[in-house]
Amino acid sequence: MMIHGFPELVIGDVLIAPFVTYALVALVIFLLLRRVLLRVNFESFFSNPPVALLSVYVTVLATLIVLF
Amino acid sequence: MTEVASRVAGLPGSGSARAEHEQGGQVGFSLFALSGWTFALRTWIATVAALYAAFWLQLGNAYSAAACVAILAVPTRGQAYQKALYRIGGTIIGFMASLAIVGLFNSTRELFILAFAAWIALCGYVASFLDGNRAYGAVLSGFTAAIIAFANIDTPQNVFSVGMDRCATILVGVVAVMVVNDLFGVPEVFPNLARRLEDTHHMITAFVQKMLSTRSVDSNEIDEILKTIVALRTDIAALPVESISGRIRAAAARSAVAAMVRQVTSARTIDALLRELDNKGDELVDAVSRGLDLTSTGDEKRRCRPVHDTADACGADTSAFVAQRAAELLLDQNKRALSLFNLLQTGRATQGPVLPLFRAPEAAFRNALRLFLANLIAASSLSLLGWPAVSNVMLMFAAVTAISTNVPSPEKFARDALVAILLAFAVSGITEFMILDGADSFPLLAIGLAPAVIGPGLLVASGNPKVAPVGTLMLIFTPLVLLVSNPPNYDPRIYLVGGSLNIISIVLLFITTTVLLPTSDEHKRAWLLRSLQRDFRLALSEKPLPYDVDGTAFRDADREVQLRALQPNAPSESCEQRGGLRWVELTSAAWRMRLALRDLLQNPDIEEEGRLALAAADSVNLRLLATRLVSQKDEASEEVRSEAVAAATWMAILIERNPREIAALNKELK
Numbered sequence: 001m002m003i004h005g006f007p008e009l010v011i012g013d014v015l016i017a018p019f020v021t022y023a024l025v026a027l028v029i030f031l032l033l034r035r036v037l038l039r040v041n042f043e044s045f046f047s048n049p050p051v052a053l054l055s056v057y058v059t060v061l062a063t064l065i066v067l068f
Numbered sequence: 069m070t071e072v073a074s075r076v077a078g079l080p081g082s083g084s085a086r087a088e089h090e091q092g093g094q095v096g097f098s099l100f101a102l103s104g105w106t107f108a109l110r111t112w113i114a115t116v117a118a119l120y121a122a123f124w125l126q127l128g129n130a131y132s133a134a135a136c137v138a139i140l141a142v143p144t145r146g147q148a149y150q151k152a153l154y155r156i157g158g159t160i161i162g163f164m165a166s167l168a169i170v171g172l173f174n175s176t177r178e179l180f181i182l183a184f185a186a187w188i189a190l191c192g193y194v195a196s197f198l199d200g201n202r203a204y205g206a207v208l209s210g211f212t213a214a215i216i217a218f219a220n221i222d223t224p225q226n227v228f229s230v231g232m233d234r235c236a237t238i239l240v241g242v243v244a245v246m247v248v249n250d251l252f253g254v255p256e257v258f259p260n261l262a263r264r265l266e267d268t269h270h271m272i273t274a275f276v277q278k279m280l281s282t283r284s285v286d287s288n289e290i291d292e293i294l295k296t297i298v299a300l301r302t303d304i305a306a307l308p309v310e311s312i313s314g315r316i317r318a319a320a321a322r323s324a325v326a327a328m329v330r331q332v333t334s335a336r337t338i339d340a341l342l343r344e345l346d347n348k349g350d351e352l353v354d355a356v357s358r359g360l361d362l363t364s365t366g367d368e369k370r371r372c373r374p375v376h377d378t379a380d381a382c383g384a385d386t387s388a389f390v391a392q393r394a395a396e397l398l399l400d401q402n403k404r405a406l407s408l409f410n411l412l413q414t415g416r417a418t419q420g421p422v423l424p425l426f427r428a429p430e431a432a433f434r435n436a437l438r439l440f441l442a443n444l445i446a447a448s449s450l451s452l453l454g455w456p457a458v459s460n461v462m463l464m465f466a467a468v469t470a471i472s473t474n475v476p477s478p479e480k481f482a483r484d485a486l487v488a489i490l491l492a493f494a495v496s497g498i499t500e501f502m503i504l505d506g507a508d509s510f511p512l513l514a515i516g517l518a519p520a521v522i523g524p525g526l527l528v529a530s531g532n533p534k535v536a537p538v539g540t541l542m543l544i545f546t547p548l549v550l551l552v553s554n555p556p557n558y559d560p561r562i563y564l565v566g567g568s569l570n571i572i573s574i575v576l577l578f579i580t581t582t583v584l585l586p587t588s589d590e591h592k593r594a595w596l597l598r599s600l601q602r603d604f605r606l607a608l609s610e611k612p613l614p615y616d617v618d619g620t621a622f623r624d625a626d627r628e629v630q631l632r633a634l635q636p637n638a639p640s641e642s643c644e645q646r647g648g649l650r651w652v653e654l655t656s657a658a659w660r661m662r663l664a665l666r667d668l669l670q671n672p673d674i675e676e677e678g679r680l681a682l683a684a685a686d687s688v689n690l691r692l693l694a695t696r697l698v699s700q701k702d703e704a705s706e707e708v709r710s711e712a713v714a715a716a717t718w719m720a721i722l723i724e725r726n727p728r729e730i731a732a733l734n735k736e737l738k
Contacts, residue, residue, distance in 0.1 A: 038312045049311060050145065050250040 007068065022068075026061040033060070101529070108525025110252050111141040111543070115521050116514040118244035123510070123554040125240065128233045130554060134547035136241025138521075141528065141543060145249050146257035146303070146310030147201070152242040153309060154205030159238050162212020163231040169217050174224045180217075181447045187213050188466055189440035192473045196432030199425055200302040207470040210439075214466030218447065219459050257310055258317060261303045262412055265324055268296050269405050272328055273360055276335045276398065280353045285339045291632045293332055294625050300325055301423055301622075319420025320411040326421050326618035327405040329625045333656070334398035337718065341391040348388045352395055359399040363406065387721060393714035421618035426627035428595035431587065435473040438585040442469045446576060457565060464548070464573035469580060476633075478581040481537075482574070488541030489549075489574045493567045495520050495542070496549040500563060508556055520546050545570065589634040593648065596631050600651035604733065607658035608683040617663050624656045650726050657722050658682060661715040667708050674700075678716060685730045690720035 006018035033056065043049040114137045122130035140155065142148045165187050173180040191210030195203040216231045271293055279285050304325065307318035338356070342349045411418050446465055450458045468485055472478040504516040524546065527539025549567045551557075606613065615623060631648050665678045674697070681689035694716040697709055723730055 034312045038316075043311060043313060048253055050253075053312070054247065054250045 022061060022064050026057060026064055029060050029064075030057045104526050104529035106252070107141075107143060107529040108522040110248055110254065111137065111525045112518055112521040113252075114141070114244045114248040115517065115547075117248060118241045119513070119517075119552060120510060121240045121244065122237055125236065126554075127237050127240070128230070129237055131547045131550065131552045132234065132237040133241040133244070134552065135544055136238050137245055138540075138543040138547065140241065140245040141525065141540075143255065143529070144257045144260070144303075144306070144310075145254045146306035146314070148245055148249055148254070149309040150306040151201040151204065152245060154201045155208060155238060156242060158205040158208030159212050159235055161209040163216055163235060165209065166213045166217035166227060166231055169213060170220070170224050170227045177221075177451060180221065181444065181451060184213055184218055184447060185440050185444040188443050188470060189436040192439040192470055193432050193436035195470075195474050196435045197425070197427045200305060202305070203474050204471075207474060211463075211466040211470045214443075214462050218462045218466070221451070221459055222456055257303050257306045258314070261300065261307070261321065262409070264296075264300060264303075265321060265328075265412070266409055268293070268300070269324075269328060269409070271296065272331050272335075273402070276331070276360060277357060279335055279339050280357050283339070283342050283353075285336065290332065290336070291629070294329075294629050294632075297325055297328055297332075298622075298626050298629050301425070304423075313415045316415055316418065317412055320408050320418050322420035322423050323418065323618070324405050324408040324412070325423060326622055327401040327408065329621045330618070331398055331401045331405065332625070333621055334394040334401065337394035338391050338398065341387045341394070341721075344387045345391060349391075352388075352391055356395045356398060359395070360402060363399060363402050386717070390714045390718045390721065393710055396710075421616060421622075423622040424615055424619050426599070426623045426630065428592070428599050430595040430598070431592065434585055434587060434591070438580075439469060439473055442580045442584055446580075457569065460566065460569045461573045461576070464570050465576050468574065468577045472577060472581055478586070482578040482581045484537045485541055485574045486578055488538045489545050489571050491538070492542050492545035492549050493571060495523070496546055496567065497563065499546075500550060500558065501560070504556070504558075506558055513552065513556070517552075520550070592630070593634050596627060596634075597648050597651060599627070600648065600655045601733065604651070604655045604658050607655070607662045608679070610679070613659060613662055613666075617660070620656070620659050620663065624652065624659075628652050647729070650729055654722055654726060654729060657715070657719045661712075661719045664708070664712040664715040668697075668712055678712075681716075682719060685723050685734060687720035687723040690716045690723070694720070 007021065008018060009016040009021050037043075037053075037056070042052070046052040115134045118133035118137045119130060122133040127133070136155070140148050140152055142151060169180065169183045169187060173183050188210040191206050195206035195210075198206055212234070216227060216234055220226045220230055275285075275289055275293060278289075300321070304318050304321045307314040307321065311317075338352070342353070345352065408418070443462075443466055447462055450461055468482075472481045475481045499516055499520045503519070504513065507513065507516065521543065524539040524542040527535045528543060530536055530539070549563075549570055551562065551566055613620070628649070631652065661678065661682060665675045668674060674693075678690075678693050681693055694713045697713045697716065700709075
């Protein structure tokens with residue numbers, strides 16, 4: 001089985017945990033996605049839009065962790 | 069603490085929930101309200117989740133995550149999200165400033181304290197120009213320096229790790245609140261805001277109809293309407309972060325607010341002129357009244373003719389024309405507000421104006437100076453004591469003094485804080501030594517914390533202006549006194565010393581607010597009058613005006629609300645208050661005229677001529693200008709020209725009606 005390595009970010013000798021990097025990149029992608037979601041009227045498909053949006057964020061985050 | 073105060077302080081138990089509560093006329097306290105229990109339980113769940121995550125991540129000062137949850141425990145999702153963003157931003161800026169202060173002045177204690185006090189004062193100055201969560205974010209940047217830099221004044225090598233820890237605990241608290249809010253379906257700002265906007269519009273329509281029938285305005289009613297409109301701004305600012313269509317909704321809501329303010333202004337202009345109009349007044353009253361009825365039923369095409377008479381019919385330089393123009397504006401803005409309510413519901417894109425706040429720079433400077441002196445004196449005195457533990461006093465003291473500068477009544481805030489810290493001290497003692505009493509498992513800690521969180525949570529959710537602020541502060545202070553840690557310590561010395569130092573901080577706040585540069589209503593009135601005269605002079609100068617018509621109208625309304633909130637004690641103050649309100653009218657009219665002339669976009673000579681007539685406060689020339697504008701046929705639309713004519717004539721009328729103010733201004737200009 002292939003072992004999944006995690007990218008480590010070091011800024012000025014300070015190690016940033018891989019999860020923080022993933023979370024920030026996912027946040028940026030999520031903020032960009034919001035424009036698309038607004039166009040397709042995403043919130044109107046759900047009875048509780050905040051949970052749907054939270055799920056989108058978690059999906060993006062999980063995808064990043066699995067793929068990179 | 070008032071609603072505005074608690075919002076500035078970033079405190080829950082305010083905002084929409086309280087507004088809703090007060091609107092229903094049910095200011096009281098009920099232990100059995102379901103919404104109160106859900107709020108309190110939600111806060112407890114978020115606190116437990118944040119503590120668990122902080123323990124799991126082995127963060128130092130894990131109790132900060134619980135305090136962060138308490139600070140973000142506000143009744144609506146939008147407000148919580150907005151506050152969370154400003155909390156993260158403020159903490160990061162404060163962390164950077166701490167690194168800079170420690171890096172630059174570590175070797176010289178005096179300079180370190182001076183730089184620390186100056187930074188807090190700078191943040192307090194900036195916060196004085198902001199409102200709501202923005203102001204909270206600004207003061208947070210200031211007192212974060214106390215938490216990170218001052219707390220490590222003797223151990224500068226720890227500043228970086230303490231700062232990282234602080235940022236991490238805050239992120240944990242924010243994420244806990246956000247996830248719990250999302251999962252538990254916390255009420256949103258938008259539905260309540262949309263309802264309040266429509267209610268305010270109904271209130272204005274009723275006010276106008278009453279004004280038309282009785283031909284007089286009730287000053288208290290105007291006060292109430294303006295206060296209601298201005299208070300909507302804070303909730304509108306939370307819309308963009310609440311949902312993905314929030315930005316569009318916020319733009320529509322801002323436009324609706326501007327339209328309503330302009331409706332009130334037009335109604336007051338009509339009221340000021342009605343007595344001079346005789347028969348034409350009756351026609352106008354009838355036309356406006358019918359116009360309002362038709363707009364509300366959606367049948368605008370049948371709008372009454374007298375409101376659309378041109379300047380030729382009654383003479384451009386007459387009160388009748390100004391009143392007709394005001395009536396037209398009133399009906400147009402009424403229609404605009406109604407169409408924006410539709411846009412709000414459909415969520416279609418629209419452009420919204422900026423709604424600038426009015427803040428007196430003198431007040432901001434005094435706030436900053438007070439913060440600087442308070443922190444300088446306290447930090448120097450504590451530093452001289454030479455006992456490392458007393459640096460903890462500064463953490464709490466810097467935070468509460470910074471917040472107190474932005475509340476309308478710092479004295480009341482200090483009183484509430486004193487009650488809250490004593491209660492928090494008692495509750496923490498009972499929780500630690502009677503309920504938990506040596507327990508070391510997390511589930512027991514979670515259950516043990518329940519009364520300490522749910523109790524104050526219920527006070528917050530009650531919306532009662534007397535107990536809610538105390539509940540909020542208790543919710544925040546309890547984790548700071550309890551100092552929950554993993555493993556738990558149960559050391560009575562830590563509890564007694566920590567608690568006593570926190571109480572000393574609040575006592576120092578109490579003394580500071582009473583003796584150090586307190587701001588009286590007299591100061592505020594003088595600053596407001598000075599700002600009005602300054603703005604009047606700006607309208608006379610060649611400088612371009614910084615706001616558009618909507619922005620100017622809202623800023624004027626905000627300033628008027630602040631002026632009306634000051635209670636005159638002596639007859640001379642009452643006289644000054646009335647003078648202030650006359651200046652509000654004069655300044656608004658002068659700005660309106662400058663903006664109208666700017667919009668003409670034609671011969672620059674006309675704009676200059678108008679400005680000179682305005683600068684000379686010459687009513688004859690202003691009326692001549694109005695007549696000339698009517699006769700000029702050019703590319704400017706009829707609407708724009710009518711506005712310029714009416715603005716010039718209205719200014720002339722006000723100059724004639726207020727000779728005392730104009731004479732004072734002329735004397736000053738000479």
